[in-house]
Amino acid sequence: AQKVTQAQTEISVVEKEDVTLDCVYETRDTTYYLFWYKQPPSGELVFLIRRNSFDEQNEISGRYSWNFQKSTSSFNFTITASQVVDSAVYFCALSETGFQKLVFGTGTRLLVSP
Amino acid sequence: DTAVSQTPKYLVTQMGNDKSIKCEQNLGHDTMYWYKQDSKKFLKIMFSYNNKELIINETVPNRFSPKSPDKAHLNLHINSLELGDSAVYFCASSPTGTYYEQYFGPGTRLTVT
Numbered sequence: 048a049q050k051v052t053q054a055q056t057e058i059s060v061v062e063k064e065d066v067t068l069d070c071v072y073e074t075r076d077t078t079y080y081l082f083w084y085k086q087p088p089s090g091e092l093v094f095l096i097r098r099n100s101f102d103e104q105n106e107i108s109g110r111y112s113w114n115f116q117k118s119t120s121s122f123n124f125t126i127t128a129s130q131v132v133d134s135a136v137y138f139c140a141l142s143e144t145g146f147q148k149l150v151f152g153t154g155t156r157l158l159v160s161p
Numbered sequence: 162d163t164a165v166s167q168t169p170k171y172l173v174t175q176m177g178n179d180k181s182i183k184c185e186q187n188l189g190h191d192t193m194y195w196y197k198q199d200s201k202k203f204l205k206i207m208f209s210y211n212n213k214e215l216i217i218n219e220t221v222p223n224r225f226s227p228k229s230p231d232k233a234h235l236n237l238h239i240n241s242l243e244l245g246d247s248a249v250y251f252c253a254s255s256p257t258g259t260y261y262e263q264y265f266g267p268g269t270r271l272t273v274t
Contacts, residue, residue, distance in 0.1 A: 079259075080259055080260055082262060084265075086202075090249070090267065090268050091265065091267050091268065092251060092253075092265035092268075094262045094263070094264065097260075097261075097262050099260065136202055138204065142259040143259060144259055145259070146217070146259060147192055147194075147209045147211060147216055147217060147257070147258075147259060148194065148206040148209055148217050148219070149196075149204075149206065149263060150206075151203070151204040151205070153201070153202070153203055154202050154203075154204075156202075
């Protein structure tokens with residue numbers, strides 16, 4: 048069964064703090080793909096990153112970094128030196144081979160205050 | 162250029178009415194989707210279409226009927242609207258294959274009174 052758990056419902060930080068959003072997934076497949084999306088207050092869904100199950104290298108993109116660990120079935124997302132514009136709901140999602148769909152976690156709302 | 166567009170952006174209607182939401186993508190993708198986001202922000206797949214063919218129907222009530230006239234368009238028709246249908250409906254598209262990220266439209270906020 049496919050399942051994505053984002054245990055943190057809401058996180059509040061002050062600008063310039065680092066913050067990590069947790070994502071734990073369940074799958075029986077050996078080939079699968081993980082994604083992060085951002086939903087700012089304006090409501091659109093913005094793709095951030097994709098990772099396949101065979102690539103456990105961490106990735107950094109500017110202030111964003113992702114830590115993928117198959118051993119713990121986790122794909123965590125860290126924002127370094129957070130900014131007010133990072134305030135949004137962040138979704139982790141999973142897709143498995145043969146299933147043309149994304150299974151989303153429940154999202155983590157990040158509030159960054161000045 | 163808007164990649165995935167939806168109309169209308171807002172839809173307010175009464176219980177029992179029938180309504181449609183339209184979606185178009187200009188990305189040349191073969192696969193299109195409908196997702197529903199409820200009031201708690203939970204996002205769930207409803208339908209997936211590949212080259213105009215339905216490939217996923219995620220136990221959605223029969224009152225929801227998607228239609229894909231061509232691979233750039235995927236419309237959603239809802240009959241006999243119920244209060245519980247109130248949600249934001251997102252259309253998305255991607256190339257065929259679970260590897261690819263999906264590109265989402267701006268969403269349609271449906272309110273049933």
